[in-house]
Amino acid sequence: MLDLNDFFYFVQVVDRGGFTAASRMLRLPKSTLSHRVRQLEAGLGVRLLNRTSRRFGMTDAGGEFYRHAAEMLQQAEQAEASIRHRLSEPVGTVRLTSAVATMQFALRGVVADFLIRHPKVNVVAHATDQSVDIIGENYDVAVRAHSDPLPSSTLVQRTLAPAPWLLFGGAAYLDANDTPRTPEELRRHPSLFMMRTGVSPTWRLRHSNERKGEVVVPLMPRLMSDDMVGLKQAAIAGLGIVALPGYVCREELRSGALRRVLPTWLAGASTLTAMLPYRQGLLPSVRAFIEHLAVQLPQAVAM
Amino acid sequence: MLDLNDFFYFVQVVDRGGFTAASRMLRLPKSTLSHRVRQLEAGLGVRLLNRTSRRFGMTDAGGEFYRHAAEMLQQAEQAEASIRHRLSEPVGTVRLTSAVATMQFALRGVVADFLIRHPKVNVVAHATDQSVDIIGENYDVAVRAHSDPLPSSTLVQRTLAPAPWLLFGGAAYLDANDTPRTPEELRRHPSLFMMRTGVSPTWRLRHSNERKGEVVVPLMPRLMSDDMVGLKQAAIAGLGIVALPGYVCREELRSGALRRVLPTWLAGASTLTAMLPYRQGLLPSVRAFIEHLAVQLPQAVAM
DNA sequence: ACCTATCATCCAACAGATTGGACGATGGGG
DNA sequence: CCCCATCGTCCAATCTGTTGGATGATAGGT
Numbered sequence: 001m002l003d004l005n006d007f008f009y010f011v012q013v014v015d016r017g018g019f020t021a022a023s024r025m026l027r028l029p030k031s032t033l034s035h036r037v038r039q040l041e042a043g044l045g046v047r048l049l050n051r052t053s054r055r056f057g058m059t060d061a062g063g064e065f066y067r068h069a070a071e072m073l074q075q076a077e078q079a080e081a082s083i084r085h086r087l088s089e090p091v092g093t094v095r096l097t098s099a100v101a102t103m104q105f106a107l108r109g110v111v112a113d114f115l116i117r118h119p120k121v122n123v124v125a126h127a128t129d130q131s132v133d134i135i136g137e138n139y140d141v142a143v144r145a146h147s148d149p150l151p152s153s154t155l156v157q158r159t160l161a162p163a164p165w166l167l168f169g170g171a172a173y174l175d176a177n178d179t180p181r182t183p184e185e186l187r188r189h190p191s192l193f194m195m196r197t198g199v200s201p202t203w204r205l206r207h208s209n210e211r212k213g214e215v216v217v218p219l220m221p222r223l224m225s226d227d228m229v230g231l232k233q234a235a236i237a238g239l240g241i242v243a244l245p246g247y248v249c250r251e252e253l254r255s256g257a258l259r260r261v262l263p264t265w266l267a268g269a270s271t272l273t274a275m276l277p278y279r280q281g282l283l284p285s286v287r288a289f290i291e292h293l294a295v296q297l298p299q300a301v302a303m
Numbered sequence: 304m305l306d307l308n309d310f311f312y313f314v315q316v317v318d319r320g321g322f323t324a325a326s327r328m329l330r331l332p333k334s335t336l337s338h339r340v341r342q343l344e345a346g347l348g349v350r351l352l353n354r355t356s357r358r359f360g361m362t363d364a365g366g367e368f369y370r371h372a373a374e375m376l377q378q379a380e381q382a383e384a385s386i387r388h389r390l391s392e393p394v395g396t397v398r399l400t401s402a403v404a405t406m407q408f409a410l411r412g413v414v415a416d417f418l419i420r421h422p423k424v425n426v427v428a429h430a431t432d433q434s435v436d437i438i439g440e441n442y443d444v445a446v447r448a449h450s451d452p453l454p455s456s457t458l459v460q461r462t463l464a465p466a467p468w469l470l471f472g473g474a475a476y477l478d479a480n481d482t483p484r485t486p487e488e489l490r491r492h493p494s495l496f497m498m499r500t501g502v503s504p505t506w507r508l509r510h511s512n513e514r515k516g517e518v519v520v521p522l523m524p525r526l527m528s529d530d531m532v533g534l535k536q537a538a539i540a541g542l543g544i545v546a547l548p549g550y551v552c553r554e555e556l557r558s559g560a561l562r563r564v565l566p567t568w569l570a571g572a573s574t575l576t577a578m579l580p581y582r583q584g585l586l587p588s589v590r591a592f593i594e595h596l597a598v599q600l601p602q603a604v605a606m
Numbered sequence: 607a608c609c610t611a612t613c614a615t616c617c618a619a620c621a622g623a624t625t626g627g628a629c630g631a632t633g634g635g636g
Numbered sequence: 637c638c639c640c641a642t643c644g645t646c647c648a649a650t651c652t653g654t655t656g657g658a659t660g661a662t663a664g665g666t
Contacts, residue, residue: 002379002383003308004307004308004310004311004379005306005307005308007307007379007382008307018643018644019643019644019645020642020643020644028624028625029624029625029626030626030643030644030645031624031625031626031627031644031645031646031647032623032624032625033644034644034645034646035623035624035645038645041584044383044386044387044390044584045386045390045584046386046389046390046584046586047580047581047584047585050438050439050441050580050581051438051643051644051645052436052438052439052631052632052643052644056439056643057438057439057440057441058441059441059443059586060395060396060398060441060443060586061385061386061389061395061586064385064386064389064395065382065385065386068378068379068381068382068385069379069382071378072375072378072379072382075371075374075375075378076305076307076310076371076372076375078371079310079368079371079372079375080305080347082364082367082368082371083347083348083349083364083367083368084347086349086364086367087347087348087349092363092364092367093363095363135353135354135360136353136359136360137360138353138360138361138362138363140362140363277350277353278350278353282350283349283362283363283364321613321614322613322614322615323612323613323614331654331655332654332655332656333613333614333615334614334615334616334617334654334655334656334657335653335654335655336614337614337615337616338615338653338654339653341615342653354613354614354615359613
């Protein structure tokens, strides 16, 4: 097998017009260059350079080899340059995955803003509620919303924003009925429950600024679903009170379709976290994306 | 500085779809491949491969690097292939140099014959009587005619053909005067002398088949010159007897313009020798040329 | 759910390449 | 014409990179 580095040494020796000149240029001992070129000639079975202590010339075969080798080195430089370019500024494609609702309500605006700020970066955003093998499917970032700490893995985690669960009710419903003033009064209202594995149908409420203990509200939900959008629409339709991550209901809160119930109470503390397949060698494009999320997402999901 | 061999390892790992597969293909330990790819990633400052024990994928940057690297390797293969092609059969250019007279009278026909037999080989024939730096000016072969052993040098020598010096006289001259029968009778004839540095104007004659000692004939030349053609033409014009390498007068002998004088005597023994800049790594084209000379030249210069 | 086969990485012993100084050769300058 | 500067090669001491086995992790088979 030929040593591809010898192609480089050979071309350098030819370009500089001798071993000594190339040695100075490359900061390598001339003995090394001499040895490498000899090795290359031995591997090819052909003399490439006619060398005497003064004059210096290529053989016919050496000339042809030189032309090909020079082209090869140019390709190698292009390969390296393409990487260096990616390292110098955010360019290329960032592959992102998250749950459907997270993408829909937390990320959409922030991603759009990122695309405007970084014209040379493209984003592939894959929204799915199925578990995704971040490494196996070559994602650069996965954004996960979670209440409990994520199981530690080989992935690198970066906390992006708090995303508290809040209580919401349809505006028409709240107008027609008594708006609850205390957690206890919630029991008198129908409830809509976001179903998750291993979670019983209760709300665990905690006052937002006081250190009071949590209040557990047992539920008999009128609707249980794992679909946040369905629950939200049920709440808008006046079917009951719902607890959802705040950002999911941001639009409806602004339009007035939904109103917060017990606005000084939180129905749970979840966090939006970015997961990266590795820490070393992060491209500027990915780094810029993560930074953008870390800065913008807290505002985007704040109520 | 990046190690160009790592480009190859990286491409192999990607092509085979994993370190272990590439390791089997290349007959290299996977630890080596793992180390080399890590080294490459460190040198570039970018993660190229997303590797888990099962799945295997390239990063965005890795994909772009892969495409360039694959092209680079193709160039490298072309560089090697061009050499291998030259090694498989005689192709390319053979650069030849010799003295003008040697080229003219000894080599011309033989070179023409070589060109016919090897259609893919071109010959650059440089005829000059000035001393030539074979290595410095990139000649593949130099053909030298010489009486004394050539000074040994770093060059490789290959004896091609004996080229004895013979005595000639113009046909008209010999008809008009007594043709000499013995070396002693030569003194009565005017002589034309080929002038060489360090050689006094004498002929040292030796009988061709007998072991008799040499006969020294002192001369008072009518013409001394270092130009063989001029001396030959003087002999044809009947100005005297001349000693020249046989092959120089081959044409005139056939046409009858010249005739040999004392045909059983030799006026000196010279040899045609090929000089090559190196022994190892001879291209088939050059090797074929030398072989052709070694086979054809003895016949071409035989009288 | 456990176990096994497979995969990439890590680590210390080793082998081969690198290194710099000495040598012989060559060509230009005084 | 001789000497000196420069060049490529050679050689032994050193050092980096390779090697193969051990380790930890993962996914699929049973």
